[in-house]
Amino acid sequence: MTLPKHFRSSRLRIGVAFSSLALVLFAAVGVLSGEQARDQAQRDAGAAIEQLADRLAFGLDAGLAERFREIQNLANLENLFETRLEPERWRAMVDRLQSSFPYYSWIGVARPDGTVVAGTQGLLEGRDVSKRPWFAAGLQRAFTGDVHEAMLLASLLGPQPNGEPLRLVDFAAPLFRDGRVEGVIGAHLTLAWVQERRAEALKATDPANRVEISIHGPAGTIMGPAAPAVEVLRRLEVGPAIVEWSDGKAYLSATARAGDAQGKRVFDWTIVARQPVDTALAPAERLRSRIWALGLLATLLFGIVGWWLAGRLTAPLRAVAQQAARISAQRGGGAAPADDDEVEQLAASLGTLLTHLREREHELVGLNASLEARVAQRTGSLNQANEDLRSFSHSVSHDLKGPIGSIGLVLRHLVEQQGERLDAGTRRLLGEVVRECDRLRRLTDELLSLALVEQSEMTMEPVSMQALVDEVVAELRRPGAAGAAEAERAELVVHPLPEVHGDAVLLRQVWLNLIANALKFSAKAAQPRVELQCRATEAGHEFSVADNGAGFDMSQAGRLFGTFQRLHRASDFPGTGVGLSIVKRVVHRHGGSVWAEGRPGEGARFAFVLPRRPASS
Numbered sequence: 001m002t003l004p005k006h007f008r009s010s011r012l013r014i015g016v017a018f019s020s021l022a023l024v025l026f027a028a029v030g031v032l033s034g035e036q037a038r039d040q041a042q043r044d045a046g047a048a049i050e051q052l053a054d055r056l057a058f059g060l061d062a063g064l065a066e067r068f069r070e071i072q073n074l075a076n077l078e079n080l081f082e083t084r085l086e087p088e089r090w091r092a093m094v095d096r097l098q099s100s101f102p103y104y105s106w107i108g109v110a111r112p113d114g115t116v117v118a119g120t121q122g123l124l125e126g127r128d129v130s131k132r133p134w135f136a137a138g139l140q141r142a143f144t145g146d147v148h149e150a151m152l153l154a155s156l157l158g159p160q161p162n163g164e165p166l167r168l169v170d171f172a173a174p175l176f177r178d179g180r181v182e183g184v185i186g187a188h189l190t191l192a193w194v195q196e197r198r199a200e201a202l203k204a205t206d207p208a209n210r211v212e213i214s215i216h217g218p219a220g221t222i223m224g225p226a227a228p229a230v231e232v233l234r235r236l237e238v239g240p241a242i243v244e245w246s247d248g249k250a251y252l253s254a255t256a257r258a259g260d261a262q263g264k265r266v267f268d269w270t271i272v273a274r275q276p277v278d279t280a281l282a283p284a285e286r287l288r289s290r291i292w293a294l295g296l297l298a299t300l301l302f303g304i305v306g307w308w309l310a311g312r313l314t315a316p317l318r319a320v321a322q323q324a325a326r327i328s329a330q331r332g333g334g335a336a337p338a339d340d341d342e343v344e345q346l347a348a349s350l351g352t353l354l355t356h357l358r359e360r361e362h363e364l365v366g367l368n369a370s371l372e373a374r375v376a377q378r379t380g381s382l383n384q385a386n387e388d389l390r391s392f393s394h395s396v397s398h399d400l401k402g403p404i405g406s407i408g409l410v411l412r413h414l415v416e417q418q419g420e421r422l423d424a425g426t427r428r429l430l431g432e433v434v435r436e437c438d439r440l441r442r443l444t445d446e447l448l449s450l451a452l453v454e455q456s457e458m459t460m461e462p463v464s465m466q467a468l469v470d471e472v473v474a475e476l477r478r479p480g481a482a483g484a485a486e487a488e489r490a491e492l493v494v495h496p497l498p499e500v501h502g503d504a505v506l507l508r509q510v511w512l513n514l515i516a517n518a519l520k521f522s523a524k525a526a527q528p529r530v531e532l533q534c535r536a537t538e539a540g541h542e543f544s545v546a547d548n549g550a551g552f553d554m555s556q557a558g559r560l561f562g563t564f565q566r567l568h569r570a571s572d573f574p575g576t577g578v579g580l581s582i583v584k585r586v587v588h589r590h591g592g593s594v595w596a597e598g599r600p601g602e603g604a605r606f607a608f609v610l611p612r613r614p615a616s617s
């Protein structure tokens, strides 16, 4: 089953889960406490009505005992009278008793033969009561007679105020005089007295509780609602219970036994107090409704709290999902499908993002492969170009340098052998060509060196600069070498030089060019002096070659290291303008730097720094 879209929201689901949890919890609490409250209410109400029945039973028993005693006391009075059965005295006595306790409907005294001699208000006097059960029993002993309907008295007394038939309980006792029975005193107590007691008992209860009291005797219901079945009454003897009555309804009921007088049971009366179940358990019902109302309120509150919490919990998820969707959209994949469930939305967005990332990765792998292919192609072309350059250098050195050298040699030989036969102009011209040939050869050499410096593989190793300088100086001073005379004449001061890490062949080029330049440009000084030294700096070893020669204009210093750049005229100082560009390239390939300082006529100082651990380029 698929839920409607808005029910799929995680937020809503968490909120509903919270509410449901609260509902289940409160329902459990409600049911349990409701049951307990119901039991308690039943116990309380049962105890209350049982107490009510007990109190009424006690009152009735006390009243009966009192009446019983009254009649017996009255019977004992006969002994005190002077003459036998004095009707006036007895009438006055019973009238007084009736007026003090109006529930006596009749009190009278009869002779042993059954003739009434005195009665309240003169009633029944002269009548024969010998057939009445109370009289027959009263002749023998003190007697009580259970409820019965009185026909004769009813006709004499007129209708009852409540319209009910006149029902009586009888009391009788023999009148003794000198140990002999002189007569019987009989009294009829109306049930109005019992009704009065019952009404008093009920007055103490709340009418809203609808408590009723019924009294039942062996002959049936004496008053109140009709008696329930006998087995039901028997059940109630154990204690209050909810039982079904003859009207088919359930009542909380409790019983008490009444009818005791003088320590023995004279009537077998059962008093039953009952209360409709709904009013008896009303407090429990009220409590239950209150618990349910609270439970529902708490459920609502939990729902709101759950909703709010879920909002807070899912906010980061939503943010991540939106971010992922935005990234996907930016990458041209379109937004992730809109979904109300934050988790599903996040999963969908991340899924889309992942797909895009995979596509991109795929593209990148492809691109990388094509790039690698292109790099390989370019590297191939470069290698080819390098190879071409190498063969070009080779051809320059052999194909160009060789012929130029040969031309120079031939011409020099010609001038030396045939010089006298040539005119002065031709000789000067040939001399000029020979010099140009030398210059061209040198230029070729230096260009080859530059090409070598640019292309050669570097072999990094520990190089003793001291040894390298000694070697270069020895070469420059070698007899027959160009500039050997100048080198001999100049004072060369070499301070101790350290060992560095570099390419010995290339570094040799640096020293060769710098020392040769220093010797060349100081040759015209009165006492040429060249000084080599090294000092440690933060950047590395700083080597310098200083001379006291021609110097140069510092404003032109920027041009010095460019190829074919020269600051002096060739007629003053011959040269090609390639040497310093070789120096610069070698120093740079060692990761170092090079610069120059000088003043015209005051000499120059060329310095370069090599890092302590150079990166080979």
Ligand code: ADP
Binding pocket: 513, 517, 518, 521, 547, 549, 550, 551, 552, 560, 565, 566, 567, 568, 574, 575, 576, 577, 578, 579, 580, 581, 598, 603, 604
């Ligand atoms: P070359 O020495 O063959 O002319 P270089 O490249 O070695 O070429 O030098 C370029 C120029 O730098 C030189 O022509 C010169 O003007 C200047 N130079 C080089 N060394 C010195 C130096 N020691 N004193 C003065 N000028 C120098």
